Amino acid sequence: MSHSILECVMTPPLDPRRWVVLAILSGSLLLIAMDTTILNVAFPSLVSDLQPSSVQQLWIIDVYALALSGLLVTAGALGDRWGRKRLLLAGFAIFALASLMAVFATEAWQVIAARALLGVGGAAIMPSTLSILRDVFTDARERALAYAVWAAVFGGGMALGPVVGGLLVERNGWQSAFLINIPVALAIIAFGAWMLPESRQRREGRWDWWGVGQSIVGMLALAGGIKQLGKGGPTDPVAWTLLVVAAVALTIFVRRQLRLPQPLLHVRLFTNRSFSIAAASIFLGMIALGSALFLVTQWFQYGQGYSPLEAGIRLLPAPLGLVVTSLVAPVLMHRLPIRHVIGGGLLLMTAGLALPWLFQQSGPLAYLGLPWRSACSAAVSASRPRPRR
Known part of the structure; x- marks a missing residue:
């Protein structure tokens, strides 16, 4: 009995706002994820309107990911010192400003600058969402579910971006792909300032x-x-x-x-095999999902002559599959060895990527395998290390 009492005392209380916080952070991540792919269907219209050179076209596509990837480590460390909630809200303010710049752009370089600024805002937002989730969800099982939802929203947002973008672009032009960000970002700033808890990690010493x-x-x-x-x-x-x-x-x-005694990035985390495998799996899965969605979206429009909306609709199996598997993966993770769950996900992803070659066509069936790997690998990364079986 004394052991039970001690366990209750040592277990941190559950935050009653945790599911509301998850909803707000999921909405914020959805916007970031959609912005990585929403330009895919808007790109042909943008090129037709602004007539960018081939080099400018490359920068319009790539500069968002370049800014995002280059600043993630710095943004994560800054959130620890400055406050993750504060950094998240600042990131959305940057996101809204950059979207407004893109809406009124009349030259290709203005779109490039706006996309770079969007990447800066995204870099401030992404690590903050995960850090806040980890602080709010103190129960390991609930945290695994929250992380699986996080991965599902991110992957689903990447897949839904072309659908939403196609609907908007057909009716209102390519500017609407950026315009949608503004009201969503302002709503998240308002609700986030009210509901999100502040969290930070005290770091001694000077900024590196x-x-x-x-x-x-x-x-x-x-x-x-x-x-x-x-x-x-x-x-x-x-x-x-x-x-x-x-x-x-x-x-x-x-x-x-x-x-350094207080590094920007705890590199020794990667000496943990479970952490490294989970991180590599998520990394490779996001690359596969993002590149496949981009290439197929362009092929649907340039090669097959589909409209932006028609191209987006043909990618719907990806978000649908991701939603289903994100709910199944945490359950499987607690019933099966983790290596079996992630291995099965990798096999499904391989099958999904191989189907176009097997059937000599890129039908929607080819993308059912893509989302599973993202969801299950995120569940693996969120779980506690377990003994090998």
Whole structure:
């Protein structure tokens, strides 16, 4: 009996607002995820209207992800010091401002600048949502479910972006793909300021400006080098120059973080095999889902002549599959060995990506396997380490 009493005392109380907080954070993440793919269906209309050069077209597509990836580490550390709620709301203010800039853009460079600023806002928002969820959901089982919902919303938002974007673009032009962000961002700022709890992690010492610079340079060079390699091929000197810069900057960054008592990024987390496998699985799954959705959306419009809405509708199996599997994955995670759950998800994803080659066509059936892997890997990352079976 004394053991039960001690356990109750040591267990932190459940936050009564936790499900409302999950709803607000899911709505915020949905907006970020949709913005990564909503431009896919709006892109042909934008190109027809603004007539950007081929280089400008590449920057319009890529600059959002470049800014987002380059600033994630810095934004996460800044939220620990400044306050995650405060950073989240600031990120949405930036997001709304950048969307307004894109709506009134009349030149390609203005859209590029707006997309870069959207990436800055997204980088402030994404790590804050996960950190706040972890603080609010103190029960391990509820936290796993919350993280699975987080992954489902992110993947579903990526898949729903073309559908929503197609409906808006057909009726109101490409500017509407950005205009939708503004009222949603303002609503999240209002509800978030009222309902979200503030959380931070006390960090001693000065802000590591050198680490910030190294991480930004390294991530931007890495992303840019990979993109340039795909564009120019393995003989492109620019691509290899960027990759060398990335390797040097990130190596210096990692070695520096290992020496600091209060690092921007706890690199030693990646020595935990379960954490590394879960992180790599989520990373690869998001790459597969995002690239497949982009390429197929363009093929539907340019190759098959579908309208933006028709192209978006043909991608609906992805969000539907993701919603279903995000609910199933946490249950399976508690009943089966985690390696079986994530392995089954990877097999389903492989089948989904292989179907176009097997059937010599890219029908909607080919994308049923994409969402499962994202949901189950997020559930794995949210779970506690378990003994091997």
